Amino acid sequence: MRKSIASYLTLTLTICILLLVSFSSNKTTDLSKYSTVGLELDYTVSQDPSIHENALASNDMNKPISPFLGKSFVGFKEALAFKESRGDYFVVNTLGYLGKYQFGSGTLKLIGIHNPSLFLKNPELQEKAFVANTQRNKWILRRDIKNFVGKRLNGILITESGILASAHLAGAGSVKNYLRSYGIDNFEDSYGTTIEYYMKKFSGYDTSSIKANKRAKAI
Template structure:
């Protein structure tokens, strides 16, 4: 009985370490693709920080107020989206993010952008959440390459778009024309990235990824 218990603990520990190893590599790749590792930037569409978080992701992990977000937005289908988010009363994403009352972080947006460790913690939360969502859709994430591909693609286009690409090859592009396939392939190419990371500062050229246009706040 004790032997079984110890084996179980060892297996659980190994699995946790494996997950953390995958998460660490996923975070490293995403941060370089999205921001070149810079934590204080905001892109032209309002995506924030080192990992270029969108508002919905920050709501999902409790950084932004869910009740405020829901009360100030609504969704409707468009030609390209099943449910696109729109703002009420003339509000905009930037207006929402610039109001500290909409944050569950003291100091709001500026505090979040200035705290790299908080952004790392937020990314860990999001990766765990997306892992659960992908597994709920039936994906087996025990293979590190599969896990990295799906998690990186999910961060870019959401779990739904990542799932559709993995299952059916359905392409998704963002407002800048960047395709989800580039992000999905980044996971598969991560061994190449790891070998070259000390020599290559620009992940976008290494992975042939079009980086998003970014600007300082």
């Protein structure tokens, strides 16, 4: 009997709770009671004292930001390109030399490029051409690199990168003449730039990733 009464009371209580919840869910909330009218609101977040103003941006907005390439091979080719053309892939100089690295049509043919117009429009091909030409020059000058790197000519320390940069300027044959004459035969181009200048300016870069290759081609 007591068990039946307890079950009845439990059922009655459950029904009452359900009815209460049902009535409450139909009640509309008056949002006007929660208005922010008249309140002084301040959304300004205070500066974290540990963060400086120049942490994410340079104070000098006109100063260009560039990655530090150092003496890497990428640093070598980009420094050389800047000297040749200020890094412009599409420039042609007054003597007809083309692109970012200022190639002549004769040199392009040696590395498999026979369409200068196509070459000038193709930055990827220009990058391949630079690597191929440097590989070829390294093979031609391999003995001179072995014999002269570490020595000084006219006060200039001879390095592999200096030799390869000079070969890009004047051709491998002219660099051979310079080294084997111990600095006497100093080639000068039409703009007055000498092998000796390039030998010094591009000294000390890491060009070890360039493998000497007699038959290097860009295509």
